Amino acid sequence: MDSLGRFLFVSRILLLFLFExxxxxxxxxxxxxxxxxxxxxxxxIGRTNQSFPIAASIMVKSVGSSNNPILDSKYLVGPMDSVSIxxxxxxxxxxxxKSVQGISIESxxxxxxxxxxxxxxxxxxxxGFLGIPVASLxxxxxxxxxSGKAEILIVGVYDLTTVNIISPKSFxxxxxxxxxxxxxxxxxxxxxxxxMxxxxxxxxxxSDKVVSVYSGNRYTDVGGERNHLVQHVAPEHLWGCTHAIVPPRGAEYEAIFVTGTDDTHVTSSCGPCFELTSTNPSSSKDMGNEHCLFRSNNPVSVTMIIRFDAGNIDPTMIRIQPLQRVQRLVFFVTNTTQFAYLILVCDVTHISLDNTPVVTAFLPGQGVAFYHSQSLVEPGRHVISCGSGCSVSAYIHGSQGAEALGYPIIPNQVPDCDLTPKGTVATAASTQSVPIASTAIDPATNTGSIDVSTQTDTTQWLGGTTTPDVLNRTCRCRACSLVTTNYSQEELExxxxxxxxxxxxxxxxxAKYVRTLVSAPDNRxxxxxxxxxxxxxxxTLAVGLLVIDSPNLFxxxxxxxxxxxxxRATTNK
Known part of the structure; x- marks a missing residue:
């Protein structure tokens, strides 16, 4: 290899490295x-870019405490490999x-x-849960x-982070x-x-700096079965406006919608539309086994609670990601369960899983064609591809005997709403006297400051923006009470x-006609x-001329x- 070839090869490696x-x-x-x-x-932990030839260096760290051992381990993961820690x-x-039990993973x-x-x-x-990168927090x-044994966990990412929590129920x-x-x-x-x-x-x-948030239940009863529920909570700026939910075969589900914006209307392809407000920011809908497409005029969070009426598989909690545009999507299936299914929704029929075409079924939507599939997948690395690009939402549901788990598969979410950034994210009403935090965020440093005060009856949150969409550039009526009117022929005419x-x-x-006129009135x-x-x-000019010429005039x-x-003189000579 000549010097130019070596230079180009090294440059390619450096560019790939910097990109990663x-x-x-x-x-x-x-x-x-x-x-x-x-x-x-x-x-x-798995790699998402198999074309990068150098093994990924992964560090798992913690600071430890009197009750926890210090973690400080390094792992090398090849292009097609994964590691279980x-x-x-x-x-x-x-x-x-408060405790010191956070774990940092860097690569x-x-x-x-x-x-x-x-x-x-x-x-x-x-x-289980899919980890959200710090860059997306x-x-x-x-x-x-x-309800029952609910819990919320907040993990600090940076020192001196102020966190403020307001809940409609006591904790x-x-x-x-x-x-x-x-x-x-x-x-x-x-x-x-x-x-309890x-x-x-x-x-x-x-918070005034980004934090990592988890929520769920130590264990709770759903459909007669109990299980531990957990999800890595997506921050508000990553929510979307278009969500599709398809349950696993033989399962039913409950869909939980949450908004941070007042006057939010959600339409459903398999049920009536509903509204979320500042006083009622969440809504739970028992959807049975329906395959549904949901659209909202403001970003919402959608969570799915899966249950099996047969009573032989435990319930699971899965964060439903908004449909978003991809060309190639890498995901991993853990070896924790005996059976794992990929439940996929997309807007095209020509989509492949590990270079094998996926058989899809039509999902009735709201004027847009979507398709869904359920595929049995083995533990390890998998790739979804769809040529020039497609809109995808997908999750894994696995089971082993009565045990079950579920998690979404897209680690770097992109919001899909074409909305103007708002200064006010939400207005939450409460009858309690609670601290109020207004946050001023510096986008260059990902930090800000929280001013905490006390206010009774009404609380108002400030701050936050939304990001332009990559998928859903559509216009929709904001009214929820849409009706259909039948007109007679005479009325139509x-x-x-x-x-x-x-x-x-x-x-x-x-204006063209007016310009053809010799003169036209102008009332401006x-x-x-x-x-x-x-x-x-x-x-003024006329008067000035008369004044100047007045001597001659006189x-x-x-x-x-x-x-x-x-x-008159006459001469008779």
């Missing part, structure tokens, strides 16, 4: 409390309060992580839980029951809130005539001013007068 590093390959992970003490905490059970956050290349918390003896309680979160923090909380945490520190019987859906978490009269443009009123104020000014100038008048008054 700048993509954001850092994660901050935490494990909420499961039901029993005997557990296995596992993090699965067992995390000490001491890193499961138990009870409420020099783009990676994909899935966390699993599983009880290994006695009754089976297990669920945010400042505003609305966690979702079920315990440090053995104190409260509705609101303001705390300062450092990197790796965790805050965990729990409740309440549902913490609708709580609002704000009358409406057409009325519209024609309103839309008709008369020739005499066009500017035209009146110009006319008066021109008249004043002309009068002599001429005298001469004329003298000639008229003197007798």
């Amino acid at each position: 590093v700048c993509h954001g390959n850092s994660f901050m992970v935490g494990f909420m409390q499961n039901k029993y003490d005997t557990k296995a905490l596992t993090i699965y 067992a995390i000490p059970v001491e890193y499961e956050v138990e009870g409420t309060g 020099d290349q783009e990676i994909y992580i899935v966390g699993i918390n599983r009880v290994t003896s006695g009754s089976s309680y297990m669920d 945010g400042f505003s979160y609305y966690p979702v839980t079920k 315990k923090y440090g053995h104190v029951t409260q509705y609101s909380l303001t705390e300062t945490i450092n990197a790796f520190e965790t805050l965990q809130l729990q409740t 019987s309440n549902d913490l859906t609708g709580s609002h978490i704000r 009358s409406l057409v005539a009325e519209l024609r009269q309103k839309l008709l443009v008369k020739r005499e009123g066009t 104020t500017s035209a009146t001013v110009v006319g008066y000014l021109a008249g004043t100038i002309l009068v 002599r001429m008048l005298k001469t004329i007068k003298r000639n008229l008054s003197s007798p």
